[in-house]
Amino acid sequence: MDDTAGDLMAISPPNVTRKSKENGQGDSPQTVTVSIENGGETIVSQPSGLPLPSKARTVALVVTLTGAAFLNSLTVQSAVIVLPTIGKELDIPEARQQWIISAYTLTFGCFLLLWGRLADIYGKRLIFMWGCAWVTVTTIVIPFSPNEICFDVLRGLQGLGAAANVPTAIGILGVTFPPGKAKNYAFSFYSAGAPLGSVFGNLLGGIVAEYASWKWIFWILACLAAAVTIAGYLIIPVPVVNTGTKTSVDWLGGTLITMAILAFMFAMTEGNVVGWSTPWIPVLIVVSVILIALFVFWQLYLEKKTTRSPLMKVTIFQNTRFSAAMIIMLLFFASFNNFLVFATYFYQDYQGLSIIQTTLRFIPTGVVGICTCFVTAYILSRVRGNYILMFGTVCISITSLLFAVPIPPHTTYWAFGFPAMCLAVFGADTLYPSLTLFTTQSLSQADQALGGALINAVGQIGRAIGLAIGTAVQTAVERKRGVAESSSAASGSQALLEGLRAAAWLDLALAATAFLVVMFAFRGAGKLGAIKK
Template sequence: MTLLHRPGLLSKLVILVICQTLSIQAVVITLPTIGKDLSIPDSRQQWIVSAYSLTFGCFLLLWGRVADLYGKRTIFVLGSAWVALTTVINPFIPNEIGFDVFRGLQGLGAAANVPTAIGILGTTFPPGKAKNYAFSTYAAGAPMGSIFGNLLGGLIASYAHWTWVFWALAILAVVVTVAGYLVIPPPIVVQGNQEGKVKATVDWIGALLITAGLMVLLFALTEGNVVGWSTPWVPVLIVVSLILIAAFVLWQRRLEHQAVRTPLMKVSIFHNRRFSAAMVIMGLFFACFNGYLIFVTYYFQDFQGHSPIQTTLRFIPTGVVGLLTAAITGKLIAIVPTRPSNGWSPR
């Protein structure tokens, strides 16, 4: 890809991450309204957001490997098109279970976009300031999506019907799909197996283990908040999920050492302490932040009696600070050197 086309590609990927944050933040603002319209009790309205996050998080590894085999551009476009289709249908679902299922299907498509977008950025921009700028700009899409998501959700909830939130998101998803098809270059065809003697296949056993493990864990954590943590099956599901995740780690380690098939995840990467620390920090952050969004929304609207547009105004500073932080971080990465700690260095 030429230097002339790189800004266009980056802008399309930024729009993608904006849409992903929009799909959560705009829906969070309208949760109380959607709940009333569909007669969903307050205790279960969180599933409207959790269903999306559940499938999104569970299928990231699988989609990343599928994109490696069948092309990042193809999976990116198909994922975006799937998001557009399911988002259009979602408002027409009149019951709670069906509505949550289609929210989960949206997350399934969005999960195909993240690893492909990051992979496209990594292969398009050379190491150095250009790549630092590209990734910091991509990261800025999340707080931008938070700002626009709040505005979109608040304005629609105040002056239109909540279904327009989904139709607006569907229109954006169509734009991303078309732009991805036109702007993202097709993959370069390379003759021969680039993985040597390792079979270029999807590790379906690993995919089943990690997907089932994460889905059971997230279901138990989400539903435990509804039915109560003393309900017997909740801790049982948590234990089962941890066993499945442990089995996945052992299976990936075996594949990595045997070097016969490519694992979904090289567990040896966690020997890097800086990488492991970063993953723990990000996991804790999103675990807290996503819950914060839901509970603060109810606090503003149900307990303080604010309208959706007033709730929107109270969320905007979060997005603005996030946008400024992403911009500053992009500058700092190019200035502050990274050093290996405790004798460990990236491989």
Template sequence: MAFGVDCFLSLAFVTPPSCRSVFAANALTSGVVYDVCLREGGGRNVEGEGVCKDIGRLEVDLFNPSLSDSSSRIFPLLGKPLDRNHYETMTRIPSLYVAFMSLRLRCVSDSQARPCPERPRRGPSIYTGMNSTTTDMDKELEKMESEMSRPPSQASKLSPSPLPSDTDDLKPQRSTIKAITMVLVMTLMMFVNTGNTTSVSITLPAIGREFQADPSLLQWIMAAYPLSSGCLLLVCGRLADLYGRKKAYLIGTTLLAAFTLSCGFANNVLTLIILRGFQGIGAAATIPASLGILADSFPPGRSRSLAFATFAAGAPIGAAFGSAAGGALTEQTSKTWRSSFYLFAAVNVLCFIGGLLSIDNGRKWKYEDNDAAGARRVDWLGAFLISAALVLILFVLGEGETAQKQWATSYIIALLVVGVLLVGVFIWWQWYLEKVQNHRPQEGNGTWNNRLPPPLMKLSLWARAKGRFAAVIAIVFLTWSSYMAWTFWVQLYFQNYVGLTPLQTVVRLFPLFVAGTLCDAFVGIMANHVSMIVITTMGTLGTSIACLLFAIVDPKVTYWAYCFPAVVLSVMGVELVYTAGTLYIAKISLPHEQSLAGALFQTMAQIGTSAGITISTVIFNRITSNLAEGEDQLRSYRAAQWTCCAFGLTSMVLSLIVFRGVGVPGQKKSITINPAERAIEEKAGGEV
């Protein structure tokens, strides 16, 4: 067995000019970029997968120069193809050991390998071999020593990298004003997303009167927007990661502005429903892109915590503004309900202009020519499978209780079965693509087989951080099921049971929006000081108590006894879980997965919303059908709220179980994402 190259690093490394294949490893603590030349004249690196074209495997050691060679190996990684996880492992090694260790990478091959020339090392030296003479090596060392005195930002530009052009710790430099502007623009986008929903909900009666529409059609004006956005989030998240988040954001805001304006000119209900569906496509593009932009622009720490908290605050503020503006414009303007669409179209234009001026271009993933096509291909079959499955499932959840025979209706049963089967096929297809990607063969000419695209969603992502990624997604599902169903039934309780007008209902729910904004401010400040388990438990407990208060509410008692504390506590779940959850997801996701991970988060929240409302509606209808003639319907409303409370308590218990020992969500310390990294962090005494 021979060695293609054997490299030792301590503080910096400058690659020879002839080196064409470069592997970049970051020192997270020092900000220095280490460039290790693996092999002259080739190499392959697609998002960190594979290194040297003609080399069988890669050996990675942590190397202590003060120990003998036989005892210096501390962390071996032998006989494994270098995939993205191994790349991330290497980037974290220097952050743990750079003070007293060196990193040794060795390409191993049985043939056509050229050993490094021997050279005495001087202390914790920098050593390399690239078929150079001793004189060349002396000159190279002198050059490296002179470059080491330069600032890291200059040293990092000495050699190109086939991995991200901007490394994790070397974010694009921007002014404070530009950074604040970017966060505010992303927040405005979240503001628009929720405002588009609440403004329409309050104008539905006016729309129905103008078009003399059937109530069953009116609900689709509301449902078309979240249905289309929820089904396309995963696809749009992958495309944003692949082709650029800024580009995805700008395309999404353009679609939103165009179709929001078009909604204001709709002349019948069917046209309005179709246009609302196209609106949702714009939202599906912007929300994952926004999450990816924030995660990519701010490193873990206080700045990221504040950015995500501010972004989350856009939801309650947008919901409050949408309800108030929708009601006021409908009553006070000649265009009635159309005015709210014109207003939000104008706000979308502001989002586009702000994004164009403030968002960085972000990372550009560079690939070797012989694998560029395979890396940048999109799994369109997977995109079709999951989109079709979500359309069917969300449709069934929305129609199950209103169909002629409810859940016994034949087409409801058929569509549900087909939707579940499509989910199963999608999971198998993603597993197969990931398996092929991890063991992708080479063609006879030395290029890699690119006949199959990378998976749309790697199933290994769900096992990230000891399975806590999947746990966060489950908590999101349960929390949104609880809160959104609670909101749905509270509005019906106030209007249909108590007899309040829509405007009076908005006034009674207004503390919810204020409390949501305060919760976001709290978690933005405390995300670097309070553990994940405390934040999520507080949030889910607050929502559970709110549901409990309405499950035992007495209509004869003053609003301040039951309703006000419930309204204040209810929003704690979604706001605290959203901010802490997105921070945690961003931290355990790789740089090229940020938008996809955010899309998974949003998709599960969307499905949770539909599931919570559907299940609680089933309970409500069953209780109502068993009521005697003329019996008070309060019992049905209470039963629905008990269902919401069960969702909230389940999410709280899950938080207590899975987040034991987890640190603060805004911490800078890296998160274990695979067994190799877990071993390193355990040696360092770290805790995920």
């Protein structure tokens, strides 16, 4: 840990006069500039970060911000484990129990971009703390829900708070650390928060469900959220007061993109439940496409025809590598999330393992993930970005292949399950920090939280698309094997196994496509974590 702390403090930022009070007018870092190496091309000059008074506080800052990513995954995964228990107590039919998860992920995915922009304008520290506080309060209240509707509404409000603090954490890292060794370690450590949250979510949900009421899951989560809130107040540096003109918020653009993502993700979530032929499903998809088109036209108008600031400068997508990075993130996250979901189905539904037994099989993802994040931080400034991204996509491709090929299903876990778990996080914890770092370095200091929101929003959309298509493929194969339209494949049946393998082949195709995009779009890319001399 001492070596890591030293790496995080490898930068010696110049002294700066800072006021002790935050006025809510955004963050204003110093103006010492450095250039980002990207295949010999300078994308943007970035100011150096805010000075931190001590090595210990620097490490504490990164840990605090990582807590946002950790809590987000922990909140989702711990609830997955106890879906049947909550459904039984609140009389929620099995067909609607998915909304215990979907209510959270919908609001989280939909409000990311708006919250990211608000953080860049009104202050990242302020929005981060309010987001964490909001998550704390809603998480405390959720267990007192008397019925299904109240529970789902509160879960949606909980996701609203997470949408505020997750991208803002990335934004704070982006403006605090100038490009270099310290920033590489900070982003890599942050990226380990999500997979660790998933592992501990399984453990928390499994242990609490076994020995106590499911309500304690949320109260434990509330305690952790409160700890992050307090730590944020004490640790995150108060930004320099911006005495310039405050940028206005593009509320119309924010409304358009939020409603577009909401309509799309709702359709993706419900398509496999009510059937894709249900009339309002394609209508919602068409509406979402129209809203996205209107959003793009409105952003271009503001950017090129007026002096007002758009919610997002869509002209950034004219940069081939930036657009490719978003496509890679979408494809990779679709494949990686599908692996986690369908591997769970394989162990629980097909092999009939208990929650605890299944959780134990996922523990390597957390342990290996921690190790991988430090290796990634080390190689970001030493290995070309295209090689790192190719390695990540190849890893998740092999992971999917191991679950797709007809290996006898009762073959020992150590022969194919364990290697798959390790390879999955090799891919995730090299690719995610690389793309996150690339995104923040491609945007100006004024758009760092928006960059964090964008990369997370693309991941959420990829997750929704991948799971919707994967579930449809699995269901179609099961129907061909004689499973009735209104029922699910029996536990341990051949139909279920073939359906899961078909979904794994889809995951392989998604990961392989991401690999091809990396090969062509990032060919000759420079070292993502290096400072151009």
